[in-house]
Amino acid sequence: MIILxxxxxxxxxAVAVIKxxxxxxxEMLNIGNTHSTQLMPMAAHVLAQSNIKMSEVDAVAVSQGPGSFTGLRIGMATAKGLAQGSGCKLIAVPTLDVLAQNMWGYDGLVCPILNAKKNEVYSALYRFDGAKMAQISDYTAISPENLAKSLANSANICFLGDGVPVYREMLSNILGERAKFAPADKLLSRGASLAYLAYEKAQCGEYAELFTTLPIYIRKCEAEINWELKHPGESVL
Incomplete structure (x- = not known):
């Protein structure tokens, strides 16, 4: 089975191809929000390097969120367009799961944190039981301070994600030596981690519906909040 x-x-x-x-x-680029211009060339490049045509791809996997509202929409639209155009399956994987997969086999709590702005992070908790990753808390938007306090009785907590450079000092101050941090090569999202989790879903027949699958946002975007303030009691739709 081939997954892009x-x-x-x-x-x-980030993009990857697995067979x-x-x-x-x-391939991965960490040069800012250039997704609208970079994703398609990156996808074409990894396929060409793998000597695989898009018509040979069995499924396109997409990181479903939470995360950047604009980035999620770009990724979802790109993945859906490729899947529909080639007639292959779509697989959606939550972004925090993808990050946690980077720490496969870690002996302790894995806590991915994504910078959600407004002094909040998107987060969830995971443990590995042998080769299996188990999610042990819901996806949430929470202040990093409250997150750290909620982990006060835990030990050996590995933080990773783009929230680490922003809140590392705060987490260390509250948790001390209980706070561990992923090495640089595992800190950020990887296309390979997404592809491997998608492969597991495919083995279980867990495909996403092409036209109804939506990103996981967790909280409302700024535009929606402002609209509701100006139009109390009215529906956005």
Whole structure:
């Protein structure tokens, strides 16, 4: 089975191609929000490097969120367009799951944190039981201070994600040596991690519906909040 993965949920743009469980090609750019111009060339490049045509791809995997509202829409539209155009399946994987997969096999709590702005992070907690990753808390938007306080009785907590450079000092001050941080090569989203999780979903027949699958936002965007303030009691739709 051939899977093309596309992740633009964060400032990182990441793509990868796997055949069954073997990584064939992977590319990542961490140069800011250029997803609208970079994703398609990146996808074309990893396919070409793998000597695979889009018509041979069995499924396109997309990082579903939470994350950047604009980035999520770009990634979802790109993945859906490729899937519809080639007639292949769509697989949606939550972004925090993708990040947690980077720490496969870690002995302790894994806590991905994405910078959600407004002094909040998107986060969830995970543990690995052998080769299986288990999510042990819901996806949430929370202040990093409250997140750290909620983990006060935990130990060996590995933080990763683009929230780490922003809140590392705060987390260390509150949690001390209990706070661990992923190495640089595992800190950010990877197309390979997305592709591997998508492969697991495919083995279980967990495909996404092409026309109704939406990003996971968790909270409302600024434009929606402002509209509701100006139009109390009215529906956005």
């Amino acid at each position: 993965s596309i992740d633009s949920a964060t400032p990182v743009a 069954d469980s073997v990584l064939l090609a992977e």
